[in-house]
Amino acid sequence: MRWLVSDMSKNKQTAGHKGAYISQRKKEGEVRNCIRYRCGLTNTIQDVLIQRPGWVEVKEEGDWDFNWCDVGWLRENFDHSYMEEHVRICHFRNHYELTRKNLMVKNLKRYRKNVEREAGRLEAAKCDFFPRTFELPSEYHIFVEEFKRSPGSTWIMKPVARSQGKGIFLFRKLKDIIDWRKDGTRSEEQRDEAQVESYVAQRYIENPYLIAGRKFDLRVYVLVTSYIPLKAWLYRDGFARFSNTRFSLNSIDDQYVHLTNVAVQKTAPDYDPEKGCKWQMQQLRCYLTAKHGFETVQTLFKEIDNIFIRSLLSVQKTIINDKHCFELYGYDILLDQDLKPWLIEVNASPSLTASSQEDYELKYRLLEDTLHIVDMEGRLTGKEKRVGGFDLMWNDGPVYTDVGLEAMGCSCLVANTHLGCVNDRQKQLQQLLKPFPGQKRA
Numbered sequence: 001m002r003w004l005v006s007d008m009s010k011n012k013q014t015a016g017h018k019g020a021y022i023s024q025r026k027k028e029g030e031v032r033n034c035i036r037y038r039c040g041l042t043n044t045i046q047d048v049l050i051q052r053p054g055w056v057e058v059k060e061e062g063d064w065d066f067n068w069c070d071v072g073w074l075r076e077n078f079d080h081s082y083m084e085e086h087v088r089i090c091h092f093r094n095h096y097e098l099t100r101k102n103l104m105v106k107n108l109k110r111y112r113k114n115v116e117r118e119a120g121r122l123e124a125a126k127c128d129f130f131p132r133t134f135e136l137p138s139e140y141h142i143f144v145e146e147f148k149r150s151p152g153s154t155w156i157m158k159p160v161a162r163s164q165g166k167g168i169f170l171f172r173k174l175k176d177i178i179d180w181r182k183d184g185t186r187s188e189e190q191r192d193e194a195q196v197e198s199y200v201a202q203r204y205i206e207n208p209y210l211i212a213g214r215k216f217d218l219r220v221y222v223l224v225t226s227y228i229p230l231k232a233w234l235y236r237d238g239f240a241r242f243s244n245t246r247f248s249l250n251s252i253d254d255q256y257v258h259l260t261n262v263a264v265q266k267t268a269p270d271y272d273p274e275k276g277c278k279w280q281m282q283q284l285r286c287y288l289t290a291k292h293g294f295e296t297v298q299t300l301f302k303e304i305d306n307i308f309i310r311s312l313l314s315v316q317k318t319i320i321n322d323k324h325c326f327e328l329y330g331y332d333i334l335l336d337q338d339l340k341p342w343l344i345e346v347n348a349s350p351s352l353t354a355s356s357q358e359d360y361e362l363k364y365r366l367l368e369d370t371l372h373i374v375d376m377e378g379r380l381t382g383k384e385k386r387v388g389g390f391d392l393m394w395n396d397g398p399v400y401t402d403v404g405l406e407a408m409g410c411s412c413l414v415a416n417t418h419l420g421c422v423n424d425r426q427k428q429l430q431q432l433l434k435p436f437p438g439q440k441r442a
Helices: 044-050 071-080 101-119 121-127 140-149 174-184 188-193 281-292 294-315 357-374 425-432
Strands: 035-039 055-057 066-068 133-136 155-159 169-171 199-203 214-227 230-242 278-280 327-335 341-347 390-395
Touching: 035 044, 044 055, 044 357, 101 121, 101 133, 101 199, 101 294, 101 341, 121 294, 133 140, 169 174, 214 281, 214 294, 214 357, 230 281, 230 294, 230 357, 278 281, 278 357, 281 294, 294 327, 294 341, 294 390, 357 390, 357 425
Parallel strands: 035 055, 035 066
Antiparallel strands: 133 199, 155 169, 155 199, 214 230, 214 327, 230 278, 230 390, 327 341
C-alpha cells in the first residue's frame, strides 16, 4: 500500500531526464549536480529517492553513484564491484556481525570480557543488557546446564538469520527442542551433509513493562557512517510496537501475546490497520515521564544510549570498515517492569514499509535525513552535531551538546542524544543546508 507524501513532495523530480550523466568527483566546495542511484526496494525509500532533486534512477546495468540494495545483492555483488571515491552503498560488507542474533551475542560476550579485564567488573556490568543466550545446536550442552539451574523458567527460541517473527517459539521443557540436541551429537561431516538451521535459545523476559496490560518493544534507528573511527547518529523519532492481546505467561503458544512484530500482529483477527499497534516515541516518553518522573525516564534513556554505543563498540574491530558504506540499523529494545532496557536484536534491513500514514511520514523523514547525512551533494561541512532528526552521539568518543547546563549553575556535560524529544527537523534543516542546485533558500 502506498501512502501520500504531504509537504515533503514539493520538490519532486522524476527519473525521466534525457542526456548523459557523468558523476563529478567531489572537490572542496563543489556540489554534485546529478546523482545516479539504484534501489532494490519498492517501498518508502523508493519514494524518497524519486523525489530528491537531481537524483536519477539508473537501470540494471547502468553505472551508479548510490545504491540502496538488499543484503542479498550485497552478498552476491560487493566483492566484485569497483567503486569510485564518491560512491556510497547502504550496508557494510559483514554487517551480519551485529545483525545475526548468534554473532551479536558472541561479539557482546567477548566485548564484556575485554571490558572486565581492562576496566573491572563495575564497568563490565554496564554490558549486562542482553538476556542469557546460547546458540543451538553448538552450545546445547552448556545450555542444558543453565536450563536446569532455573526449572520452570520460560525460554524463547529464534532462528539466527530470520526476521518478522518467523520460526520463533517459547518453551519450558527440554523435550520441545529435542531435534537440536540430536544434531549436537553429530560429527562435523554429518552436520555438513544435513545442516540444521541454527537457533538461539534465550531467557525470556517474563516481567515486561506493560501498558494497558499489553507488551511492547521499541524500534529505534541508529545510522553508522564509519566504524574506524566510529561515527554514529541517533534518530529522535521511533516507535513502540504493541502486542494485540493482553500479556499472560499462561499462554506461551500465543504469538499475538508475546511477539510484537507488526508482521505477526497484523494477522490477528481483530487487527485494525488504521489504528495499528504503534505509539510514537515522543508519546511513549511523555507517558513514562508522567508516570515515573523526569529523572527516572532520563536515566532510562541514558541506559538505552549505553546499549547503542556498547553494541557498536563490540563489533568495531570486527566490521570491515569501508568509506563507501553506511548502515541504518533498526534496534529492538524491550523494557522490563523495573524500567531496565534489554537489547533484543539489531536489524540491518529494518522494515521501510509503512503500516499507516503516520508510519509512512516517520519513515520518509528518517530516510530523507539519512540521505542528508550521507551527503552525496556535498552540502555539509562534516562538523555538524545535528542533521534533521539525527543527533551525532559518537564521533570517535562521546559527543556532548553545545548548550550545557551552565545556565542552571551546573557544568555537567550533556550527551547529544534526544530520543523521543521534539523533532523540529524542518526548521533545523533550513538553517543548516545549502539549497539544492537550482533552488533558492526558503
